[in-house]
Amino acid sequence: MNSNTMLLRQVHPSFVQQGRVTSQAFRPTPKDEQKLSMYDGDQIAPQPAHRHYTETLGCASIGVMGVTVTECTELNLPAIADPEPFPEHVVLDYSSFPKNVIETKAKLLKVRAETRGWLYESARAT
Amino acid sequence: MSLLLLYVAESHGVVMALAILAAGILANLIVPANRMSAAGLQASDIKLDLNDVRARLEEIRHLRDGWMDGKGVAPSNAGVNWFTKTFEAHYSVDLPQPFIYPTVEGGLQLEWSLGEHELSLEVDLTHHTGDWHRLHLRTQQDDTRTINLGVDAEWKRLVDEIGQLAKELV
Numbered sequence: 001m002n003s004n005t006m007l008l009r010q011v012h013p014s015f016v017q018q019g020r021v022t023s024q025a026f027r028p029t030p031k032d033e034q035k036l037s038m039y040d041g042d043q044i045a046p047q048p049a050h051r052h053y054t055e056t057l058g059c060a061s062i063g064v065m066g067v068t069v070t071e072c073t074e075l076n077l078p079a080i081a082d083p084e085p086f087p088e089h090v091v092l093d094y095s096s097f098p099k100n101v102i103e104t105k106a107k108l109l110k111v112r113a114e115t116r117g118w119l120y121e122s123a124r125a126t
Numbered sequence: 127m128s129l130l131l132l133y134v135a136e137s138h139g140v141v142m143a144l145a146i147l148a149a150g151i152l153a154n155l156i157v158p159a160n161r162m163s164a165a166g167l168q169a170s171d172i173k174l175d176l177n178d179v180r181a182r183l184e185e186i187r188h189l190r191d192g193w194m195d196g197k198g199v200a201p202s203n204a205g206v207n208w209f210t211k212t213f214e215a216h217y218s219v220d221l222p223q224p225f226i227y228p229t230v231e232g233g234l235q236l237e238w239s240l241g242e243h244e245l246s247l248e249v250d251l252t253h254h255t256g257d258w259h260r261l262h263l264r265t266q267q268d269d270t271r272t273i274n275l276g277v278d279a280e281w282k283r284l285v286d287e288i289g290q291l292a293k294e295l296v
Contacts (some may be wrong), residue, residue, distance in 0.1 A: 012194055014228055015180060018174070022227040022237060023246060030229045031197055059195040100270040103259045107244045112264060 006041030046120035199232030205251025
């Protein structure tokens with residue numbers, strides 16, 4: 001993983017309305033201990049990552065969006081390899097920030113990812 | 127496309143007219159390339175109306191506990207009913223309508239993309255409050271406050287703020 005590495009984020013179907021993704025897709029929940037799970041794009045491509053997430057882990061995803069490591073570190077969100085759940089697993093640690101700062105960072109990452117577009121879509125989001 | 131039309135033009139005069147007519151219709155249906163992102167339409171190009179908001183709230187009403195991979199509290203029926211009623215009573219149909227998403231905690235998150243501003247209101251359906259967050263994307267300056275959604279004056283302030291931002295886009 002380096003500064004150009006694309007970090008892949010799975011997007012839940014309920015987090016898309018008429019093709020628009022909510023900033024929540026880039027915001028961890030308290031149950032996640034404020035750590036946002038991503039895939040290391042140097043180790044796995046968007047489509048296999050989606051297959052792993054939906055078929056191996058059995059979770060729901062309508063598609064994959066991405067932000068680079070640089071885009072995260074610019075927001076003081078270092079990408080940390082966390083290979084315990086699976087080898088390509090990476091987390092962004094939001095735990096030291098208050099709620100409004102977390103929301104700001106999530107919105108900025110969402111806009112970066114949205115500008116880049118879907119890296120993989122399992123179905124056209126409506 | 128041009129070569130195809132040329133071939134049709136040379137071989138069948140009447141068919142050529144039909145082909146040109148069809149091309150014209152297609153041109154009106156196809157979204158201009160400068161409005162497309164890699165993902166399709168840009169978020170700022172999507173305009174919702176009140177019917178979209180009502181339909182979306184109905185969709186969200188049908189979520190069940192565990193909707194997000196085993197996590198995710200379903201918004202309560204009473205909460206969705208209350209929000210639908212208070213939203214329609216206070217929010218103007220002339221303003222940009224919000225995109226609406228469920229939250230893992232059983233609430234709603236309303237979002238607007240207005241020019242350089244990203245706005246959100248995280249609604250607590252139990253306590254009838256909302257966490258407002260307004261972000262200017264270029265300066266990264268944000269503004270937050272908790273709104274009592276049971277108070278008319280607080281709705282008015284919210285609606286006025288969104289209205290002002292929408293006016294700046296015109």
